Amino acid sequence: MTQSLEPRIAAYVAGRMPNATGVAVDSLSRISGGASRETYRFRLSWSEDGRLHERKMILRRDPPASLIDTERRIEFEAYRAFHGSSVPVPEMLWLEEGSGPLDHPFFIAEEIAGYQAGPALLWAEPYLGTHEALAERKWTILGEIAKADPVALGLDKVMEPIAPADCWKRELGYWENVLDEDEAEPLPIIRAAIRWLRANPPPPPARLSVVHGDYRTGNFLFDTEGGIHGILDWEMAHLGDPLEDLGWSLNPVWSFGRELAGGLVPEAQAIAIWERASGLRADPAALKWWTLFNCVKGQAIWISSARAFISGGNKEPIMVYPPWALQNAQDRATLKVMGRL
Amino acid sequence: MKPDVPMVLVEMAGLVARNAAPDVPAADRASALGLTAALMGFAAQAWDGAAHNLVQENRAIRALLGLQGSDEDLRLSVLSQENARLRQALIDRHAEVEGKDPAMEAAIWAELVASTERRMVAGSPA
Numbered sequence: 001m002t003q004s005l006e007p008r009i010a011a012y013v014a015g016r017m018p019n020a021t022g023v024a025v026d027s028l029s030r031i032s033g034g035a036s037r038e039t040y041r042f043r044l045s046w047s048e049d050g051r052l053h054e055r056k057m058i059l060r061r062d063p064p065a066s067l068i069d070t071e072r073r074i075e076f077e078a079y080r081a082f083h084g085s086s087v088p089v090p091e092m093l094w095l096e097e098g099s100g101p102l103d104h105p106f107f108i109a110e111e112i113a114g115y116q117a118g119p120a121l122l123w124a125e126p127y128l129g130t131h132e133a134l135a136e137r138k139w140t141i142l143g144e145i146a147k148a149d150p151v152a153l154g155l156d157k158v159m160e161p162i163a164p165a166d167c168w169k170r171e172l173g174y175w176e177n178v179l180d181e182d183e184a185e186p187l188p189i190i191r192a193a194i195r196w197l198r199a200n201p202p203p204p205p206a207r208l209s210v211v212h213g214d215y216r217t218g219n220f221l222f223d224t225e226g227g228i229h230g231i232l233d234w235e236m237a238h239l240g241d242p243l244e245d246l247g248w249s250l251n252p253v254w255s256f257g258r259e260l261a262g263g264l265v266p267e268a269q270a271i272a273i274w275e276r277a278s279g280l281r282a283d284p285a286a287l288k289w290w291t292l293f294n295c296v297k298g299q300a301i302w303i304s305s306a307r308a309f310i311s312g313g314n315k316e317p318i319m320v321y322p323p324w325a326l327q328n329a330q331d332r333a334t335l336k337v338m339g340r341l
Numbered sequence: 342m343k344p345d346v347p348m349v350l351v352e353m354a355g356l357v358a359r360n361a362a363p364d365v366p367a368a369d370r371a372s373a374l375g376l377t378a379a380l381m382g383f384a385a386q387a388w389d390g391a392a393h394n395l396v397q398e399n400r401a402i403r404a405l406l407g408l409q410g411s412d413e414d415l416r417l418s419v420l421s422q423e424n425a426r427l428r429q430a431l432i433d434r435h436a437e438v439e440g441k442d443p444a445m446e447a448a449i450w451a452e453l454v455a456s457t458e459r460r461m462v463a464g465s466p467a
Contacts, residue, residue, distance in 0.1 A: 029368035184343035185421070186428035189453050192435055306343045315352050317376040324342050324383045328460045335457060340450050 005102065006042070009059065012101045013044060013108070016094055020046040020053075037072075037235065038063050041111055056113050058090065061106035063314055073097065074158055076107050078210065078237040081153040086144045088112075088230050112230040115221035119256055119263060122217070126224045133226025135265040136273055138217070141228060142249060143277020146209045146242035155210055159239045164204035167241040172197055172293060178300040182307035189331045190299045193292055193338060202289040205241035206280060213237050215245045216254040217262040246274055246282060247290030251298055252333035253326055288337065295334040302326045345418070346384045346391070353377050386463055394459045395420040401452055402427040406434055 006025040014023035028042040040059040045052065062072065076095045083089050091110040099105065121127055122134075150156050162170055176194055179187065213236025221230040248254075249262060250270065256263040261270035271282050306323035308314040335341035356377055360370045396412045399420065403410055408430060412420055431449065438445045 029366070030372050185425050186432055188428055188432045188435060188449075189457065191432045192439075192453070195436060195439065303343075309352075310344045310348070317353065317356065317373065317380055320344060320349050320380055321376060323344070324380065325462065327343070328457065328462050331457045332461070335454060341454055341457070 005040070005059075008102055009042065009108075010044075012096065013094070014046075017046060017048075020048045022047045037061060056111035057093075058109045058111045059102075059106055060109070061102055062104040063316070072105055072107060072235070074237055075235045077155065077158045078212075078234040079109065081155050081210075082145075082148070082231075085148070087141055087148070088228060089234075090230055090232075112221055115223050115229050117218060117221050117232065119218045122222075122263065123256070123258070127222075130222075130224065130226035131264045134222055134228070135262065135270060137226060137228045138220065138262060138264070139246075139249070139270050139273035140277040141220075141231060142212070142215055142245055143274045143279075145212055145215070145231075145245065146274070146278040146280060148210055150208065150210050150239055153210065155237075156239070159210075159237070162208065162239050164208055164241070167205060167208075167244070168197075168202050168289070168293070171240065171244065172296070175293075175297045175300040178304055179296075182300070182304040184303065184306055184310060187299065187303075187331075189334050190296055193296050193334050196338065197289065197293055197296065200289065202241070202243070202286040203283070205243065207242070208239050209242035209245075211238050211240040211242065211244050213245070213248070215249050216251070217256070217264065218254070241286075241290065242278060242280060243282060243287055243290040244293070246271070247287060247292075248294040248297070250287075250291050251294045252336050253295075253298060253329050292334065292337045295330060295337055299327065299330045299334070302330060342383070342387055345421070346387055347417075349380060350384060353380060383462060391417055392420060395424050398456055398459060399424055399427055401455065402431050405448055405452055406430055 006028050009028070010023050010025040013025070014020065017023060023044070023046040025042050025044055028040055031039040031041060037060045040061070042057050042059065043054060044057050045054045047053070060072075073095060076092050079089045079092045083091050090112050093108045093110065095107045096102070097105045122131070127134075150159065172194070179190065179194075212231070212234060214233045215231070219231070219233045220228050221232065222228055250267055254262055261267045264270070271287070274280075275282055302322040305319045306327075309316075309319040332341060356373055359365070360373050392415050395417070396415075399410065399412055402408070406427075408427065410423060410427070412423065414420070431452070435446070435449045438449070440446075
């Protein structure tokens with residue numbers, strides 16, 4: 001239970017704040033969702049320089065078995081690289097890669113409090129009038145990520161290098177392998193999509209970019225004015241083709257049944273915003289390739305979640321929700337992108 | 342649906358029982374039970390049509406590929422096993438005919454669309 005974590009978190013943080021006394025953790029609660037990491041919020045308090053301090057924090061801890069197997073250091077460094085830039089992210093504070101302090105690796109970050117992330121809120125007041133502004137911010141920020149220089153950010157030192165011509169092969173190969181290992185039943189639509197992707201490869205990207213890997217409605221903190229205050233969930237970040245992120249944001253499962261990109265605006269509008277912000281052109285054929293690829297990737301993620309539950313590695317209900325809620329939707333999305341539905 | 346519904350319901354039953362204990366923090370209980378409720382909703386949707394849909398799909402694929410077989414044992418585990426065999430055969434045949442047999446290819450795509458409609462979950466986001 002979460003209560004027993006409080007003193008252990010406090011002890012860990014106290015060891016990293018040598019000038020602080022009376023370090024305490026309270027109000028620890030788990031945030032729903034988070035099938036790849038357990039996410040908690042808590043309040044940290046301490047005394048320093050004769051004053052009492054308080055700060056709201058987030059703990060992201062690896063679960064016993066994850067929906068997505070990723071290196072938490074890459075996620076941590078991606079957040080850290082963009083902190084203070086035009087891409088809003090929370091400040092990263094401590095990364096622990098050992099299992100001693102809290103049983104599993106974790107990191108601690110500031111909480112950007114007072115905003116929402118849940119997509120379902122967007123389809124009701126007071127958010128209905130914010131969709132245009134939110135879309136403008138959403139795809140502008142994605143364009144900023146595409147435009148950022150990975151070398152200048154220092155991310156070439158932590159992310160696996162890749163030649164531009166190999167981006168699609170590496171990504172497709174990785175997720176096809178996940179499907180091979182984890183599928184609980186044959187997937188004829190996804191296998192047909194993979195054959196098409198291999199037969200129709202995209203051109204190399206004009207430039208290598210940081211790819212967020214999960215940039216979608218639901219992974220940013222928004223306000224009631226269409227503002228975005230934090231881009232979250234960088235756990236699949238890597239170097240690659242910037243169209244990969246744009247294609248993920250256009251995956252029809254993220255339209256939430258609204259037939260709009262991200263549930264917000266027509267697809268052409270989202271692409272135009274991204275092109276303006278990134279300074280790049282989204283070649284339609286290449287973008288179709290990356291959108292379809294992201295249907296395969298999405299299905300691989302939902303399938304691997306089911307596998308983690310079936311194999312007993314993680315019996316949390318959150319592991320069942322993605323395959324039950326999204327597997328059929330992802331097949332439908334794949335058919336749509338392939339022009340079959 | 343994978344994981345299979347019975348496997349999930351057994352696990353959910355244990356989860357609900359554990360959350361009946363008085364010392365479970367409210368936030369933990371809310372998180373666990375909220376998701377469990379959503380999953381029970383999906384299971385309820387699947388319950389009535391599960392065997393019917395599997396039999397429909399098995400018959401359709403056999404007819405399409407000219408395969409033999411039957412669905413006399415109506416346990417979902419048995420129907421699913423046969424369904425997996427047939428869907429793998431469909432994948433193999435689809436790969437064989439692509440670019441070579443447009444009529445067969447079109448028929449396979451039509452069945453894939455029909456299968457996706459059969460398996461559709463209410464509230465599907467796409």
